Amino acid sequence: MAxxxxxxxxxxxxxxxxxxxxxxxxxxxxxxxxxGVELVLNSVNVNLIAFDRYLxxxxxDGQLMAxxxxxxxxxxxxxxxxxxxxxxxxxATVDVDRATSLRG
Amino acid sequence: xxxxxxxxxxxxxxxLLIGACAVLLVGVMPRMGTRASALAFLTVAGALVATxxxxxPDAAAAPFGLWVTSLxxxxxxxxxxxGALIVLVNWHQPAPSERGEYMSxxxxxxxxxxxxxxxNDLIVLFFAIELVSIPTYVLVALSRDDARSSEAAxxxxxxxxxxxxxxxxxxxxxxxxxxxxxxxxxxxGAATSNFPHSADLGAVGLIGLLLVFCGLAxxxxxxxxxxxxxxxxxxxxxxxxxxxxxxxxxxxFVALVxxxxxxxxxxxxxxxxxxxxxxxxxxxxxxxxxxxQKNVKRLLAYSSIAHTGYMLMALLVGPVxxxxxxxxxxxxxxxxxxxxxxxxxxxxxxxxAFRSAGHEVETFESLGxxxxxxxxxxxALAVCVFSLMGFPPTAGFLGKLYLFSSAFSLPExxxxxxxxxxxxxxxxxxxxIGAAYYLRIIMAVYMxxxxxxxxxxxxxxxxxxxGLCSAAMLIVFIWPTGLADxxxxxxxxxxxxxxxxxxxxxxxxSEANTSHPLASRxxxxxxxxxxxx
Numbered sequence: 001m002a003x004x005x006x007x008x009x010x011x012x013x014x015x016x017x018x019x020x021x022x023x024x025x026x027x028x029x030x031x032x033x034x035x036g037v038e039l040v041l042n043s044v045n046v047n048l049i050a051f052d053r054y055l056x057x058x059x060x061d062g063q064l065m066a067x068x069x070x071x072x073x074x075x076x077x078x079x080x081x082x083x084x085x086x087x088x089x090x091x092a093t094v095d096v097d098r099a100t101s102l103r104g
Numbered sequence: 105x106x107x108x109x110x111x112x113x114x115x116x117x118x119x120l121l122i123g124a125c126a127v128l129l130v131g132v133m134p135r136m137g138t139r140a141s142a143l144a145f146l147t148v149a150g151a152l153v154a155t156x157x158x159x160x161p162d163a164a165a166a167p168f169g170l171w172v173t174s175l176x177x178x179x180x181x182x183x184x185x186x187g188a189l190i191v192l193v194n195w196h197q198p199a200p201s202e203r204g205e206y207m208s209x210x211x212x213x214x215x216x217x218x219x220x221x222x223x224n225d226l227i228v229l230f231f232a233i234e235l236v237s238i239p240t241y242v243l244v245a246l247s248r249d250d251a252r253s254s255e256a257a258x259x260x261x262x263x264x265x266x267x268x269x270x271x272x273x274x275x276x277x278x279x280x281x282x283x284x285x286x287x288x289x290x291x292x293g294a295a296t297s298n299f300p301h302s303a304d305l306g307a308v309g310l311i312g313l314l315l316v317f318c319g320l321a322x323x324x325x326x327x328x329x330x331x332x333x334x335x336x337x338x339x340x341x342x343x344x345x346x347x348x349x350x351x352x353x354x355x356x357f358v359a360l361v362x363x364x365x366x367x368x369x370x371x372x373x374x375x376x377x378x379x380x381x382x383x384x385x386x387x388x389x390x391x392x393x394x395x396x397q398k399n400v401k402r403l404l405a406y407s408s409i410a411h412t413g414y415m416l417m418a419l420l421v422g423p424v425x426x427x428x429x430x431x432x433x434x435x436x437x438x439x440x441x442x443x444x445x446x447x448x449x450x451x452x453x454x455x456x457a458f459r460s461a462g463h464e465v466e467t468f469e470s471l472g473x474x475x476x477x478x479x480x481x482x483x484a485l486a487v488c489v490f491s492l493m494g495f496p497p498t499a500g501f502l503g504k505l506y507l508f509s510s511a512f513s514l515p516e517x518x519x520x521x522x523x524x525x526x527x528x529x530x531x532x533x534x535x536x537i538g539a540a541y542y543l544r545i546i547m548a549v550y551m552x553x554x555x556x557x558x559x560x561x562x563x564x565x566x567x568x569x570x571g572l573c574s575a576a577m578l579i580v581f582i583w584p585t586g587l588a589d590x591x592x593x594x595x596x597x598x599x600x601x602x603x604x605x606x607x608x609x610x611x612x613x614s615e616a617n618t619s620h621p622l623a624s625r626x627x628x629x630x631x632x633x634x635x636x637x
Contacts, residue, residue, distance in 0.1 A: 014274060017273055033262050040269035047276035061285040062276070065227045069272055072234060076265055079238060083186050083245055087258050090251040 016043035030087070030094040034080045036043030041073045113172045114195045116160050116180055117152040117218050123147025124211035131204005140545055141195045142563070144207035148214065152184040154175050154478065169225030171288060171295070178360055178594035179221035182442040185348055189446065191475075192569035193453040194343040196562055198246055202373060206246050209239035213351050220355045226275050226285040228360045229359055233271070236355040237264050258341025263322065263332045271319025277312025278363075281305070285393060287366045299366045313375050316363055323356030326416060327386040330409045334393075337405035342464055343566075345450030350445030357441055360419055361434055365598045369422040373519075379420050380523055384530055387413025391537040400604035401466045403541055404451055407492060410538060412446050417527055420508045421514060423599050431513035432595055436506035439591040443491070444582060450488035452574030457481055457566045460558040468544065472552030478560060481567070482549045487574035493542040499580035504535060506588070597613045 020039030027033050045066040081104035084094050092100070111118065127147065131140045138188040155177065190210060199205045216235030223229040241264060245257035264396065279285055288295040300309065322329040369543065371379075390410030397403040418440070421433030430436075457476070460470040475482035491500030511528045514521045580587055 013273075013276075017184075020269070024262070030262070030426070037265045039261075039268055040266070040273065044269065044272040044276050048279065049272065051276065051280040055280070055283050059283075059606060061227070062279055065230075065276075065279070065285060067472075068227055068231060072231070072268075072272075075238065076268075079241060080261065080265070083241065083257050083261050086245050087254045090254045096262070 006050055006054040009046060013043040013046040013050070016040070016046060028095050028097045030080070030084045030096055033096070034077060037076065037080075038073055041069055044069055078091075108542055109418045110168070110170075112518045114168075114170065114222070114324060116155045116184070117215060117222075119154055119452070120147060120211055120215040120218065122291040123150065124208045124215065124265045127211060128204055128208040131202075131206075131208065137200035137203045140204040141191065144211055145191045147211060148184055148188045152181070152188065155180040155184060159186045162548060169228040169286070170219075171187045173223035175358075175361075175594045175597060176218075176222040178438060178590050179354070180218055181490060181590065182220075182438075182445070183214055183217045183351075184448065185447045186442065186566060189449055189569050189572055190343075190347050190350070192565045192572070193346060193456065195565035195569075197343050197456075199249075202246055202430045203611040205244065209243050209246075210347065213239040213243075213347075215359070217355045220358050223362065224287050226279060226287070227481055229287075229362065230272060230275055233320075233355055233359055234268055236352055237268065237323065240352060241249060243344050243347070244336060244340045248339075248345040252339040259332050259339075260336045263329070267277065267319050267322030267329060269319075270322075273319075274312045274315025274319055275613075277308050278316065279312075279634075281312055283308030287362065297366045297368060299368075301370055302367060305367075305372055310372055310374065311366070313363075313372070314337035314378065317360070317375065317378065320356045320360050321382065323352045324360070324412050324415070325353065326382050326412050327389050327409065327410050330386070330389070330412075331558070333409055334397075334402045334405040338399060338401045338409070338466070340399065342388070342452045342456035342466075345404070346449040346456075349404075349452075350441075350450040353408075353412065354441055354445065357415060357419065357437060361422075361598070364419070364422060369424055376420065376520060379416060380520070380527060383413050383416035384527055385413075385419065386410070386416060387531060391534045391541075394541050397468050397535065397541075398468065400455065400468065400471065400545060401452075402488045403545075404448065407538065407541070408448060410534060411440075411448075411492075414507050414531055414535070414629060415440055415444075417524070418510050419530060420520070421510045421524065422516065422593055425510060425513040425515065427592070427595075427599055430506060430509040432592060434512040434595045434598060435588070435591040436503075436510040437515060438594055439588055440503040443499045443577070446573050447491040447498075448578050449501055450570055451485065451492065451574060453566055453570040454481055454485035454488070457487060457560060457570060458558040458560045459561045465558050468548040468552065470557045471545070471548040472556070472557055473547045474552075476554070479558070481570060484574035485549060486546055487577050489542050489545050493539050493575040495539070497581045499584070500577065502581060502584050502588075509530065519527045527534050533550070 008069045017040055020036045020043060021038030023039060024033050027036060048062035048066045088094055124147070127140050127144050130136050130143055191590050192282070194206070194210065213236050216232050219232035219235065220229060223232050241261040244260050245254055247253055271358055282298050283299050286298055289298050307420050318329070336348065340348065378609040387410050390413060394403050394406035394410065395408050397406060415437050418433040420490045423432055423434055425431040425433060429597065451462045458465045458474070465471060487498060491498035494504040508531060511524045514524055
């Protein structure tokens with residue numbers, strides 16, 4: 001059985017990234033889009049930790065950055081909920097396709 | 105370097121941070137909401153004074169992943185000067201009960217710009233950029249209380265979150281390539297980039313660089329990441345739209361300059377072509393779409409996209425063409441972005457200084473005949489619009505001149521000499537298209553019929569902001585060296601590191617290039633050997 005190498009982790013990260021991007025582009029519900037953003041941020045964390053593990057011993061930079069990215073994801077989720085509630089108050093929907101008052 | 109001197113080096117940032125917290129507290133106190141704007145203005149002014157007065161200690165690196173250089177000094181000066189104008193224009197924007205939060209968000213956003221300029225670590229760089237963006241999402245939502253601003257905030261936030269995620273994904277690959285998140289390593293007072301040369305750049309690094317460019321293209325509003333711009337500018341209140349044209353753009357361009365400089369400006373061919381094509385499409389799409397608009401705010405939004413295209417062209421040239429004022433691409437970019445921020449803010453300040461029938465002035469009809477009722481404001485608006493057009497005697501003309509001439513001065517031996525000359529020609533054609541729609545604003549103001557009687561609102565601070573913006577455009581045209589010399593000295597540190605790394609490669613490092621990176625901070629005219637032609 002082949003050992004798991006750096007590339008395997010990078011492929012998992014890339015699959016997560018593409019899934020997240022696809023979710024963001026196809027979901028019409030604002031909360032669904034937020035889940036897509038979280039998926040992409042998790043792909044970042046998979047990459048960072050994998051690089052830490054395979055680039056050499058005693059690496060900390062990537063793990064530190066992963067911790068910060070988790071904090072960012074939490075902050076963005078809080079902000080997203082706030083902005084969605086604001087939208088719901090004004091147009092009574094969180095379906096982004098039905099918010100169409102701005103057209104050029 | 106001890107921590108005490110490091111704290112002195114980041115004094116302007118500390119003042120902004122403490123001021124932002126104080127403004128937030130003052131805002132929640134009963135009946136103190138109206139004081140928040142004044143306190144925010146004082147904070148920005150204090151940070152600017154600290155920037156100018158405090159001599160940065162001659163130390164190679166500050167701790168906390170920061171490196172205070174001449175680039176930081178320049179970005180602090182322009183971000184805080186334009187920031188003061190932004191506070192003036194936003195003075196009366198939201199209801200008094202929300203003004204404390206609103207003003208402190210502006211200050212946090214400015215703090216993010218300052219940290220972007222001194223970041224020496226990918227982690228710091230990424231979070232500084234997020235510190236710029238996240239407050240702006242809230243500002244768009246807070247700026248007005250209606251369906252349009254909350255729709256604009258939703259669009260801006262989700263596209264912004266997507267771009268942040270793409271940027272972080274790209275940075276993770278850059279970390280994988282370099283093996284460290286630190287941009288520059290310091291030894292014996294000299295900084296060397298931790299990133300490999302383009303010849304040694306692996307697939308991981310290339311993917312990372314492309315993704316980072318995509319993530320930052322959103323912040324600077326480049327095609328194809330421009331779709332949010334028009335809706336957000338239209339949905340947000342005019343003073344916030346003026347802010348959006350400067351703060352995220354400045355942070356995005358400074359981050360791009362820092363990343364490209366870490367790669368010694370030897371970008372892989374794929375990245376160079378991508379930036380080139382994005383620049384060409386951005387300036388063309390922005391100008392053509394602006395021609396079709398009926399709403400002045402949407403028009404200015406598309407014109408902001410077009411200006412990004414011009415600036416990307418100078419970014420591509422970088423410091424490669426030499427150190428002169430007319431050939432250094434980064435200096436031209438830094439000069440132009442300051443001018444663009446002011447003239448764009450001036451145009452939006454003029455829109456926010458009037459109301460017709462209870463809503464903001466945003467159509468050509470509501471601007472009609474403004475010159476008869478408010479000749480001074482109409483003249484100030486005309487100066488800013490002429491500057492956006494790039495028409496002398498305004499600073500916009502000099503800005504465009506520097507941008508285009510830097511692209512022209514790439515040496516002929518450079519592989520991208522030919523494409524860049526074509527890009528300049530496209531840029532000049534685009535500037536002519538731009539004149540067509542900017543003239544429509546002037547026509548409406550001076551010759552349009554008075555359909556709706558727009559009434560002045562906003563009070564003295566907005567009018568002061570508008571006046572200062574247009575005065576700055578005329579002053580910089582008459583006395584450009586004040587700004588241009590500073591922009592040029594900001595790039596000296598980039599030139600030194602580019603030359604040093606080139607020297608390291610050829611193993612013939614000359615003495616001139618090993619001088620201390622901060623030694624030249626006060627020497628705008630430092631003579632350095634120009635990159636070999």
